[in-house]
Amino acid sequence: MPGYEMHKSDYLARLKRIEGQVRGLQRMIDEDSYCIDVLTQVSAATKALQSVAVGLVDEHIRHCVRDAISDDPASTDRMVTEATKAIERLLKS
Amino acid sequence: MPGYEMHKSDYLARLKRIEGQVRGLQRMIDEDSYCIDVLTQVSAATKALQSVAVGLVDEHIRHCVRDAISDDPASTDRMVTEATKAIERLLKS
Amino acid sequence: MPGYEMHKSDYLARLKRIEGQVRGLQRMIDEDSYCIDVLTQVSAATKALQSVAVGLVDEHIRHCVRDAISDDPASTDRMVTEATKAIERLLKS
Amino acid sequence: MPGYEMHKSDYLARLKRIEGQVRGLQRMIDEDSYCIDVLTQVSAATKALQSVAVGLVDEHIRHCVRDAISDDPASTDRMVTEATKAIERLLKS
Numbered sequence: 119m120p121g122y123e124m125h126k127s128d129y130l131a132r133l134k135r136i137e138g139q140v141r142g143l144q145r146m147i148d149e150d151s152y153c154i155d156v157l158t159q160v161s162a163a164t165k166a167l168q169s170v171a172v173g174l175v176d177e178h179i180r181h182c183v184r185d186a187i188s189d190d191p192a193s194t195d196r197m198v199t200e201a202t203k204a205i206e207r208l209l210k211s
Numbered sequence: 212m213p214g215y216e217m218h219k220s221d222y223l224a225r226l227k228r229i230e231g232q233v234r235g236l237q238r239m240i241d242e243d244s245y246c247i248d249v250l251t252q253v254s255a256a257t258k259a260l261q262s263v264a265v266g267l268v269d270e271h272i273r274h275c276v277r278d279a280i281s282d283d284p285a286s287t288d289r290m291v292t293e294a295t296k297a298i299e300r301l302l303k304s
Numbered sequence: 305m306p307g308y309e310m311h312k313s314d315y316l317a318r319l320k321r322i323e324g325q326v327r328g329l330q331r332m333i334d335e336d337s338y339c340i341d342v343l344t345q346v347s348a349a350t351k352a353l354q355s356v357a358v359g360l361v362d363e364h365i366r367h368c369v370r371d372a373i374s375d376d377p378a379s380t381d382r383m384v385t386e387a388t389k390a391i392e393r394l395l396k397s
Numbered sequence: 398m399p400g401y402e403m404h405k406s407d408y409l410a411r412l413k414r415i416e417g418q419v420r421g422l423q424r425m426i427d428e429d430s431y432c433i434d435v436l437t438q439v440s441a442a443t444k445a446l447q448s449v450a451v452g453l454v455d456e457h458i459r460h461c462v463r464d465a466i467s468d469d470p471a472s473t474d475r476m477v478t479e480a481t482k483a484i485e486r487l488l489k490s
Contacts (some may be wrong), residue, residue: 121246131238135288137233140260144226153214153271154403157297160264163237164257165304166303167233168488171253176481181416184473187466202455204482209447210396248311261395269388272365272367277380280373287370302354303489307432315426323419326446330412339400339457346450350443351490353419359440361467366431390436397444 121177125171132170171208175201214270225263232256264301268294307363320358325349359393361387400456413448418442449489454480 140163146156178201180204186197213221234257240250271294281292308315326349332342364387374385401408419442425435457480464474 120243120249122240122249123243126240126243128245130237133233133237133240137230137237140226140230140233144223144230144438147215147219147222147226150213150216150219152402153267153275154293154297156213156215157264157267157271158300160260161235161297161300161304162265164260164301167253167257167260168304171257172485172488173485174246174250176477178250179462179480180474182246183458183462184466184477187463195459197457198455198463200247201458203453204247204254205454206255206260206451207251207254209486209487211254211261234360257315263390265395269384270393272369273381273384276365276369277384280370288366291362291366291370294365295358296379298361299358301395302358306429306435306441308435309429310428312426316423318465319419319423319426323416323423326412326416330409330416333401333405333408333412335400336405338401339453340479340483342399342401343450343453344486346446346453346462347483347486347490350450350487353443354490356422357436357443360432360436360439364436365429368432369423380456386433390433390440393440394427394443397440397447397489 119181121181122174125173125177125180129170129173129203135167136163136170139166140144168208175205175208178204212274214272214274215267216274218266218270222266225259229259232259237269246262260294268298269296270301270303305367307365307367308351308360311359311363312344315356315359320336322349322352323354326351361391361394364390398460400458400460401453402460404452404456408449408452411445413446415442415449418445447487454484454487457483 139159143156143159143163146159183194183197183201186193232252236249236252236256239252276290276294279286325345329342329345329349332345369380369383369387372379414475418438422435422438422442425438462473462476465472
């Protein structure tokens with residue numbers, strides 16, 4: 119079970135909304151919207167994606183890393199490294 | 212004409228691809244993919260959106276700000292402020 | 305003259321404060337401060353640095369790029385590319 | 398003991414280097430360096446700070462959160478929330 123299991127429908131709804139934002143961006147470009155207005159919408163979509171990411175990191179530590187510590191301590195270091203690398207990729211994106 | 216006018220179809224294609232990435236994220240969540248794999252895809256979509264943003268900022272300065280400087284110098288300060296605020300929003304998202 | 309010429313002492317004062325924040329971080333580590341408190345301070349210093357960057361980008365477009373457009377139009381494309389690449393580096397850092 | 402205990406001298410050395418980078422930035426401004434060169438250095442200092450942050454997050458999860466899970470499970474949820482909020486602040490800075 120992934121860490122986000124209990125909030126699956128919430129994440130799906132958020133990603134559905136982000137998909138709508140990205141489609142809205144295509145409409146804006148198609149209709150020659152002013153660059154700055156398009157940029158404002160790109161920032162909003164990016165912020166929404168980053169917020170999904172923070173939620174997934176939270177659930178991953180709260181559930182997956184915690185379970186590993188109880189059930190399979192030997193795997194914990196590998197899991198923390200993996201989580202940290204994911205956080206690092208988020209910071210660079 | 213917006214600054215991105217000449218590359219409209221390129222931006223539309225990139226946003227179409229990002230829309231596909233966001234739909235792929237929904238599929239991953241739906242299929243209980245491992246948190247870290249989902250996060251890797253969120254980073255990829257964020258990076259793609261940020262890259263669209265950098266392109267739009269570039270075209271905005273290259274065309275809109277430049278035109279303002281030649282045609283309506285009085286509006287330049289307002290336009291630069293507006294562009295900087297857009298860059299600031301990107302940095303915070 | 306660099307674009308930030310008129311606000312040199314303001315930038316120097318802000319960087320002096322950031323230097324103080326980074327020294328404060330060393331004191332916190334030295335005194336075994338709680339990880340989360342150190343991270344809060346790292347975020348504050350990063351935010352202050354990013355804010356200096358946004359200011360420099362603003363002045364660069366407002367003065368240097370504008371001057372290039374009036375005085376040496378042939379150099380404008382190169383200057384915009386250079387500015388956009390700097391913004392891209394900020395977004396990835 | 399903070400999570401970074403075992404690597405204290407490493408973090409102190411990295412922060413010392415970042416302090417030097419911020420002092421270097423003041424020198425650059427003082428000597429009227431070209432805006433883009435200053436921005437490149439601001440990006441380098443930001444990247445170095447963010448890398449310190451990623452290291453601290455890693456050690457915090459690896460040691461503090463793990464110890465909480467073994468020794469004081471009731472505090473784990475609070476600690477994960479605290480860590481996630483710190484990661485969120487980093488992403489927004």
